Amino acid sequence: xxxxxxxxxxxxxxxxxxxxxxxxxxxxxxxxxxxxxxxxxxxxxxxxxxxxxxxxxxxxxxxxxxxxxxxxxxxxxxxxxxxxxxxxxxxxxxxxxxxxxxxxxxxxxxxxxxxxxxxxxxxxxxxxxxxxxxxxxxxxxxxxxxxxxxxxxxxxxxxxxxxxxxxxxxxxxxxxxxxxxxxxxxxxxxxxxxxxxxxxxxxxxxxxxxxxxxxxxxxxxxxxxxxxxxxxxxxxxxxxxxxxxxxxxxxxxxxxxxxxxxxxxxxxxxxxxxxxxxxxxxxxxxxxxxxxxxxxxxxxxxxxxxxxxxxxxxxxxxxxxxxxxxxx
Amino acid sequence: xxxxxxxxxxxxxxxxxxxxxxxxxxxxxxxxxxxxxxxxxxxxxxxxxxxxxxxxxxxxxxxxxxxxxxxxxxxxxxxxxxxxxxxxxxxxxxxxxxxxxxxxxxxxxxxxxxxxxxxxxxxxxxxxxxxxxxxxxxxxxxxxxxxxxxxxxxxxxxxxxxxxxxxxxxxxxxxxxxxxxxxxxxxxxxxxxxxxxxxxxxxxxxxxxxxxxxxxxxxxxxxxxxxxxxxxxxxxxxxxxxxxxxxxxxxxxxxxxxxxxxxxxxxxxxxxxxxxxxxxxxxxxxxxxxxxxxxxxxxxxxxxxxxxxxxxxxxxxxxxxxxxxxxxxxxxxxxxxxxxxxxxxxxxxxxxxxxxxxxxxxx
Numbered sequence: 001x002x003x004x005x006x007x008x009x010x011x012x013x014x015x016x017x018x019x020x021x022x023x024x025x026x027x028x029x030x031x032x033x034x035x036x037x038x039x040x041x042x043x044x045x046x047x048x049x050x051x052x053x054x055x056x057x058x059x060x061x062x063x064x065x066x067x068x069x070x071x072x073x074x075x076x077x078x079x080x081x082x083x084x085x086x087x088x089x090x091x092x093x094x095x096x097x098x099x100x101x102x103x104x105x106x107x108x109x110x111x112x113x114x115x116x117x118x119x120x121x122x123x124x125x126x127x128x129x130x131x132x133x134x135x136x137x138x139x140x141x142x143x144x145x146x147x148x149x150x151x152x153x154x155x156x157x158x159x160x161x162x163x164x165x166x167x168x169x170x171x172x173x174x175x176x177x178x179x180x181x182x183x184x185x186x187x188x189x190x191x192x193x194x195x196x197x198x199x200x201x202x203x204x205x206x207x208x209x210x211x212x213x214x215x216x217x218x219x220x221x222x223x224x225x226x227x228x229x230x231x232x233x234x235x236x237x238x239x240x241x242x243x244x245x246x247x248x249x250x251x252x253x254x255x256x257x258x259x260x261x262x263x264x265x266x267x268x269x270x271x272x273x274x275x276x277x278x279x280x281x282x283x284x285x286x287x288x289x290x291x292x293x294x295x296x297x298x299x300x301x302x303x304x305x306x307x308x309x310x311x312x313x314x315x316x317x318x319x320x321x322x323x324x325x326x327x328x
Numbered sequence: 329x330x331x332x333x334x335x336x337x338x339x340x341x342x343x344x345x346x347x348x349x350x351x352x353x354x355x356x357x358x359x360x361x362x363x364x365x366x367x368x369x370x371x372x373x374x375x376x377x378x379x380x381x382x383x384x385x386x387x388x389x390x391x392x393x394x395x396x397x398x399x400x401x402x403x404x405x406x407x408x409x410x411x412x413x414x415x416x417x418x419x420x421x422x423x424x425x426x427x428x429x430x431x432x433x434x435x436x437x438x439x440x441x442x443x444x445x446x447x448x449x450x451x452x453x454x455x456x457x458x459x460x461x462x463x464x465x466x467x468x469x470x471x472x473x474x475x476x477x478x479x480x481x482x483x484x485x486x487x488x489x490x491x492x493x494x495x496x497x498x499x500x501x502x503x504x505x506x507x508x509x510x511x512x513x514x515x516x517x518x519x520x521x522x523x524x525x526x527x528x529x530x531x532x533x534x535x536x537x538x539x540x541x542x543x544x545x546x547x548x549x550x551x552x553x554x555x556x557x558x559x560x561x562x563x564x565x566x567x568x569x570x571x572x573x574x575x576x577x578x579x580x581x582x583x584x585x586x587x588x589x590x591x592x593x594x595x596x597x598x599x600x601x602x603x604x605x606x607x608x609x610x611x612x613x614x615x616x617x618x619x620x621x622x623x624x625x626x627x628x629x630x631x632x633x634x635x636x637x638x639x640x641x642x643x644x645x646x647x648x649x650x651x652x653x654x655x656x657x658x659x660x661x662x663x664x665x666x667x668x669x670x671x672x673x674x675x676x677x678x679x680x681x682x683x684x685x686x687x688x689x690x691x
Contacts, residue, residue, distance in 0.1 A: 025482030217436035225450045226423040239440040
């Protein structure tokens with residue numbers, strides 16, 4: 001066959017040799033991280049979240065140490081100081097910075113311990129919900145037909161029941177249930193209950209994205225090459241929907257923090273006596289009438305900044321990962 | 329019906345690809361007849377061009393041949409083996425020998441994979457190669473398609489359209505195929521890059537003896553590139569001939585109107601454009617008889633010279649038109665032209681004198 005005699009400029013635009021050969025390529029992940037790092041708002045929110053994580057880690061360490069110290073370091077429950085109950089915020093002592101509650105316990109320490117509960121609930125619930133939602137969404141979107149029908153039916157049913165009612169129902173169902181050595185009537189039950197009801201959003205988004213990806217030529221190419229469905233899911237589909245999981249992890253965190261506070265407020269969350277923002281709000285509800293505002297104010301403010309930071313960070317994360325910003 | 333070459337690498341007979349649709353809640357099942365009885369053959373080391381307007385089913389033919397879409401009926405014989413009868417396990421081995429190059433250089437490469445991983449994918453599936461062997465082979469392949477081996481660590485979005493298309497070609501070559509479906513490989517590229525890619529494909533054919541099914545809607549590209557050309561309309565092949573034969577002496581009115589629509593850098597020849605009336609009919613309810621009859625300029629012209637019982641009136645594009653009865657009652661079969669057995673056509677009046685025959689391109 002003869003060469004084609006169209007007038008051709010010598011390889012100009014096509015072979016842009018200006019690409020620096022030595023440096024590695026810029027992956028989409030790298031690009032997203034660069035965008036995120038340049039975003040000052042996102043970085044401030046990230047710093048706030050890190051601060052909360054640090055507080056939670058401190059609280060965790062304290063609890064572990066005090067429980068194993070055999071009494072030399074008092075646990076939080078043992079720090080009652082009835083002589084100094086309902087002390088308003090004062091700079092006299094560090095533990096009185098945010099005042100004391102009815103039993104003279106430090107509100108500051110209580111708030112920090114509450115951060116630990118909120119963050120672990122957010123983390124654990126999303127560690128269950130996001131992978132579950134991604135997996136089910138990818139399977140439903142990729143295989144379609146019957147499998148899709150079943151999964152769609154499942155999440156439609158689940159999302160038609162108000163979340164809080166479902167949570168309460170599960171909380172009761174988990175009473176005195178032990179599973180894999182975990183006592184589901186306590187905080188572990190909340191992790192699982194929240195995880196099981198909050199995968200729907202992720203699943204829906206991942207399913208829709210997978211249905212789009214399934215038809216793209218690179219998936220067709222992988223099939224033409226002889227890749228199995230499972231390999232295509234693992235190598236082509238999941239990496240291309242992972243950003244949805246990451247964004248939903250950050251946004252789902254907020255929902256989990258809320259849910260824990262509401263449940264604890266209703267007395268259905270953490271065990272009685274365990275300090276959490278929900279139990280603080282619940283306990284301080286009557287105190288407020290008597291003018292003891294600091295316990296409520298501390299827990300609500302702490303929650304406000306965490307939720308705000310998580311929300312803004314989630315939005316910025318979405319901006320950074322949104323492939324529509326980049327022409328790919 | 330199989331043309332020229334005696335021992336084709338690919339022979340397709342009576343291929344039908346239908347997609348089921350259901351209209352409404354209780355609607356009965358209907359079929360989109362995307363490919364409705366296609367016969368074609370690709371000779372070893374040769375190129376068959378497949379042209380037609382959008383929606384004519386040419387892409388579906390290519391994907392059905394590779395078993396990326398399920399065939400409804402027909403047979404596909406690749407190198408002596410019936411592709412449709414092969415069990416899934418053995419299909420994998422056959423995929424090594426049949427590959428595809430896509431139209432869209434953006435969506436054909438996974439944006440999260442490096443170029444090296446993309447090109448190495450067929451190697452991972454088919455050749456039990458070590459990581460180092462794979463890397464070496466990838467460099468060879470990239471080099472062969474005109475890209476620097478150092479690009480292997482980069483990502484698709486860092487490349488231009490032409491470069492991406494080269495990456496797609498490298499992937500298709502990786503498993504050492506004998507046959508490649510080129511699904512409009514240059515339609516998305518600008519003209520100077522088109523020529524480079526076509527030259528690359530043609531060099532690879534000379535060097536490796538690969539056969540191509542070259543799907544395109546640009547007749548000028550096909551004229552340069554293909555040995556034989558098949559023209560599709562509404563899921564059927566309406567004309568199939570050697571390249572020179574087809575471009576010089578097209579007999580089917582659809583082919584003629586396509587050829588007359590090719591832009592020529594000559595203002596004087598503009599007026600020869602045969603405008604077709606109406607739209608492409610729906611492949612759900614293809615017209616009875618010849619699928620082209622509602623739009624055919626030839627049958628309209630000939631109807632004037634036929635007796636009243638040989639013509640009938642149809643409504644096309646809201647306007648009445650007289651056409652030959654034969655065209656809307658009996659379906660023409662793809663058959664050889666009188667005196668030229670290599671030139672196949674599916675038209676009742678292919679030999680008829682056609683006053684606008686000056687549309688056929690001058691030599």
